[in-house]
Every structure is written in C-alpha cells, then in structure tokens.
Amino acid sequence: MSGWVVIAGLGPGAEALVTPEVRDALAEATDVVGYIPYVARVAERPGLTLHPSDNRVEIDRSRHALEMAAEGKRVVVVSSGDPGVFAMAAAVFEAVEAGPPAWRDLDIRVLPGITAMLAAAARAGAPLGHDFCAINLSDNLKPWALIEKRLRLAVEADFAMAFYNPRSKSRPEGFEKTLDILKDACGDNRPMIFARAVSTADEVIRVVPLQETTPEMADMRTMVLVGSSSTRVIERAGAPIVYTPRSVPE
Amino acid sequence: MSGWVVIAGLGPGAEALVTPEVRDALAEATDVVGYIPYVARVAERPGLTLHPSDNRVEIDRSRHALEMAAEGKRVVVVSSGDPGVFAMAAAVFEAVEAGPPAWRDLDIRVLPGITAMLAAAARAGAPLGHDFCAINLSDNLKPWALIEKRLRLAVEADFAMAFYNPRSKSRPEGFEKTLDILKDACGDNRPMIFARAVSTADEVIRVVPLQETTPEMADMRTMVLVGSSSTRVIERAGAPIVYTPRSVPE
Numbered sequence: 001m002s003g004w005v006v007i008a009g010l011g012p013g014a015e016a017l018v019t020p021e022v023r024d025a026l027a028e029a030t031d032v033v034g035y036i037p038y039v040a041r042v043a044e045r046p047g048l049t050l051h052p053s054d055n056r057v058e059i060d061r062s063r064h065a066l067e068m069a070a071e072g073k074r075v076v077v078v079s080s081g082d083p084g085v086f087a088m089a090a091a092v093f094e095a096v097e098a099g100p101p102a103w104r105d106l107d108i109r110v111l112p113g114i115t116a117m118l119a120a121a122a123r124a125g126a127p128l129g130h131d132f133c134a135i136n137l138s139d140n141l142k143p144w145a146l147i148e149k150r151l152r153l154a155v156e157a158d159f160a161m162a163f164y165n166p167r168s169k170s171r172p173e174g175f176e177k178t179l180d181i182l183k184d185a186c187g188d189n190r191p192m193i194f195a196r197a198v199s200t201a202d203e204v205i206r207v208v209p210l211q212e213t214t215p216e217m218a219d220m221r222t223m224v225l226v227g228s229s230s231t232r233v234i235e236r237a238g239a240p241i242v243y244t245p246r247s248v249p250e
Numbered sequence: 251m252s253g254w255v256v257i258a259g260l261g262p263g264a265e266a267l268v269t270p271e272v273r274d275a276l277a278e279a280t281d282v283v284g285y286i287p288y289v290a291r292v293a294e295r296p297g298l299t300l301h302p303s304d305n306r307v308e309i310d311r312s313r314h315a316l317e318m319a320a321e322g323k324r325v326v327v328v329s330s331g332d333p334g335v336f337a338m339a340a341a342v343f344e345a346v347e348a349g350p351p352a353w354r355d356l357d358i359r360v361l362p363g364i365t366a367m368l369a370a371a372a373r374a375g376a377p378l379g380h381d382f383c384a385i386n387l388s389d390n391l392k393p394w395a396l397i398e399k400r401l402r403l404a405v406e407a408d409f410a411m412a413f414y415n416p417r418s419k420s421r422p423e424g425f426e427k428t429l430d431i432l433k434d435a436c437g438d439n440r441p442m443i444f445a446r447a448v449s450t451a452d453e454v455i456r457v458v459p460l461q462e463t464t465p466e467m468a469d470m471r472t473m474v475l476v477g478s479s480s481t482r483v484i485e486r487a488g489a490p491i492v493y494t495p496r497s498v499p500e
Binding site: 011014015016017018019020021024058082083084085086087089090091092093094096097104105108109110111112113114115118119121122123125126127128129130131132133134135136141142143146149150153154156157158159232234235236237238241243244245246247248250 | 261264265266267268269270271274308332333334335336337339340341342343344346347354355358359360361362363364365368369371372373375376377378379380381382383384385386391392393396399400403404406407408409482484486487488491493494495496497498500
C-alpha cells in the first residue's frame with residue numbers, strides 16, 4: 001500500500017459544511033496532523049493516529065506529514081476553512097520544495113473546503129457578490145508596509161474585502177491601523193461585517209457602518225468583511241441583509 | 251407550513267463537493283429554480299418541482315423564487331460553486347430590495363459552496379496561498395474600463411488573481427485585452443493556471459507561463475488563476491505544483 005498526503009479543508013466549524021470528499025479521506029487515513037483545535041474536530045477510531053501540534057509550527061508539521069507518507073502512511077493534514085487560503089497547503093508545498101527530491105513524487109492532493117470569508121458572507125447576505133479581495137492582516141509573515149499598500153490599492157480598485165486574522169493579543173495595533181486607513185481612504189460609511197465563529201454555537205454576526213467601527217469588534221476568531229462603494233444594506237425586522245449588486249453602471 | 255428561500259451552492263460539479271447542508275435543503279424543498287445546467291444536477295423526486303430557466307434571467311428567476319416562498323413553498327435557488335461569488339445570491343437580494351416590503355420578512359438563507367477558484371487552486375497546488383483577488387471578467391454588467399483599472403491595481407498590489415467568466419463567444423476580445431494588460435503590467439513570466447471543468451469528467455488543468463498564454467486557452471467553463479510575483483512552480487514527473495508562499499520577506 002503506497003502512502004499519500006491529503007491536505008483537507010474542514011470548513012468553518014459545522015459538520016454540515018464538511019464535504020463528503022473530505023469525510024471520505026478522513027475515513028481512509030492512518031494519520032491526521034494539524035493545529036490542536038482542528039485535529040480535535042476529527043473523531044478518534046481504531047487504526048487512526050492523531051498528531052495535534054501547536055500554532056506556528058506549520059513547516060515542522062508539513063515535514064512530518066511528508067515523512068509519514070514516504071513511509072507508506074495515509075496522512076490527512078487538516079486545516080480550518082479551505083486549505084489553500086491562508087492555511088496548510090502552501091506550507092506543505094514549501095516543505096516539498098525545500099525537501100528531498102523524492103517528496104515531489106509523493107501522491108499529494110488538496111481537497112477544498114468552505115473558507116471563512118464565504119461562510120461569513122453567506123450569513124450576512126452577499127457582500128462579496130461583485131469583485132473582491134482577500135487579505136491576511138497578520139504581519140507575522142510579511143511587512144506591515146505591504147499590508148497598508150494593499151489596503152489602499154484595494155480601496156482604489158473599489159474591491160469588497162475580506163480580512164483573515166484581523167487581530168490577535170500579540171499584535172492588537174494592526175487592526176486599529178487598518179480601520180484608520182479604511183476610514184480615511186474610503187471616505188464614506190459603507191457597511192462592515194464582523195462575523196465571529198461562523199457556523200458554530202458561538203456565532204455572532206454584526207453589521208457596523210465603517211465610521212462607527214472600533215478595533216475591539218474583532219479578535220482572532222472573527223472574519224471581517226468590508227463592502228465596496230456600491231454595497232447596500234436592506235433593513236428589516238431581523239438582522240439586516242448586506243449585498244453588493246452584480247452590476248456597476250457606466 | 252411557512253415558506254422559505256435557500257440560495258444554495260452546488261460546488262464546481264462533483265457530487266463529493268456538495269455539502270451535507272445543501273443536500274439536506276434540497277431534500278426538504280418543494281421547488282428548485284436555477285439556470286438549466288445547474289437544475290439538471292438536482293435529482294427528480296415526487297413532491298419536487300424543477301424550474302430550469304435560461305441564462306441572463308436572474309432577476310425574473312429571483313422574483314419567481316420569492317413569490318413561491320411567499321405562497322408557502324420551500325424553494326432552493328441553485329448556483330454552481332458558491333452562490334455569493336458572481337452567482338445568484340446578489341440577484342435574489344436585488345429582487346428583495348426592489349420588491350414588495352413583505353419579501354424582506356421572508357426566511358431567506360444563503361448556503362455556501364465550494365467556489366470554482368478554490369477548487370481550481372486545489373487542483374494546481376496552492377496558488378492563492380497568499381493575498382489574492384477575484385474578478386469577473388465579463389463586461390455585461392460593468393464597464394470594461396473598470397475591469398482594466400482593477401487589473402492594473404491588482405498587479406500593483408501584487409495580488410494573485412482569480413478570473414471568473416474569462417471569455418465567451420459573444421465577447422472574445424476581453425480576455426485578449428486582459429492577457430495584454432497582464433503581460434505588460436507584470437513584466438515577468440509568472441505562472442497562470444487554466445482550469446477547465448474542474449471536478450468533472452471533462453477536467454483539464456494547464457499551467458502556462460504568462461508570456462506564453464494565448465486567448466483561446468480559456469472559454470466560459472475555464473477558471474483562470476494568475477500568480478503573484480512570488481508564486482512558485484515545483485516541476486516533477488507529473489503535473490507541476492503551483493503555490494504562493496505564505497511569507498513575503500522585508
């Protein structure tokens with residue numbers, strides 16, 4: 001039996017958002033590796049070894065997965081959301097490129113998942129219904145100046161925006177700066193969406209006009225969406241609907 | 251029994267990429283509306299009426315769905331991919347906003363799906379593993395000048411890019427112009443990915459250096475991805491792996 005690595009997206013949290021393809025891969029696996037809270041979402045069973053590891057050891061975890069596959073094991077690397085969006089797929093391929101040549105011939109597949117921005121958008125309406133961009137606001141792996149440049153160009157392009165990793169305890173100032181940049185560059189009061197723990201029991205969705213936003217509205221479990229200049233809010237008895245029309249007039 | 255509207259994403263094509271949540275909604279529906287090829291993916295059964303309709307009648311279709319829900323029916327509006335990404339969710343909310351006030355009180359939910367860009371990215375490796383944008387290249391609903399502006403700003407921001415609806419028989423020139431803009435603005439030979447009919451029996455994935463791309467590499471069933479300046483290609487015996495590293499050095 002030859003080994004493989006599957007890099008699988010578990011979606012934002014709810015079991016009902018895990019694809020059958022991912023469910024099947026987990027059923028065939030001998031080993032599962034990933035960040036502790038994501039591995040905790042995989043049911044234990046005989047013949048399956050779980051290898052939870054801490055945050056910020058993505059390359060070590062990737063090497064471990066590739067080594068096990070080279071030994072003939074069937075390894076699933078689990079990510080939250082989609083593995084290709086600010087998650088484990090890029091880390092595994094970094095490890096492949098830097099590793100022994102034989103790793104390139106391994107059977108490695110990426111199985112997509114429901115990424116947080118699309119789960120959050122669905123809860124709010126259709127804020128990403130027109131052209132949009134996705135930016136990781138963490139400056140752990142890139143200079144802050146690049147984030148600021150991208151924010152200003154995204155506003156100029158009039159993209160709706162989705163922010164991953166908006167704010168953590170160790171870097172609370174980045175999101176404050178982000179809001180200052182947006183308030184200045186947008187110059188309007190377009191809707192922002194703070195979607196915390198989407199599809200879990202802790203889910204909270206807030207729609208807040210840009211000029212009224214404050215940094216503490218986000219934490220590491222929050223997905224933040226920003227409308228474009230044409231994004232609309234439909235008020236009603238329940239939660240408002242936020243959507244970006246499909247068309248932009250001449 | 252009170253009616254509802256669910257706007258559901260069927261994913262890119264394979265049944266194994268349809269979420270259980272969407273499967274359950276279809277099982278409870280009395281009526282399904284959508285573009286002909288997407289409705290054709292829903293199995294017929296007693297008690298379910300299928301309402302396939304042609305392309306470019308999204309608002310009529312949305313009104314029909316809302317009218318049926320107001321009459322107490324359980325209506326699923328099906329989209330390919332994710333309904334919030336260049337698909338039916340924005341159209342339904344446009345109809346809600348322009349329609350009778352009572353429509354705002356209907357039970358309307360959006361169920362996310364695997365969108366084409368993430369399915370395509372997964373097949374190629376992790377080309378969207380860093381900041382990226384999604385642009386609909388059709389100028390049916392927006393001026394071409396806006397598309398060109400967004401393309402140039404996206405290159406300046408060094409986003410990876412995903413293009414929906416790159417090319418159709420009725421407007422073959424837009425994608426040719428897009429490639430000319432990219433070749434000029436990028437000034438390098440970064441990888442592009444042409445992913446046709448992802449997850450179906452017709453799937454074809456091609457990785458082509460930007461300067462060697464030609465317009466006929468895309469059609470309306472093709473998802474086109476463009477790397478950022480740091481996107482890498484891992485050559486190997488099989489199909490190459492394309493990925494964008496997670497980090498950008500200072």
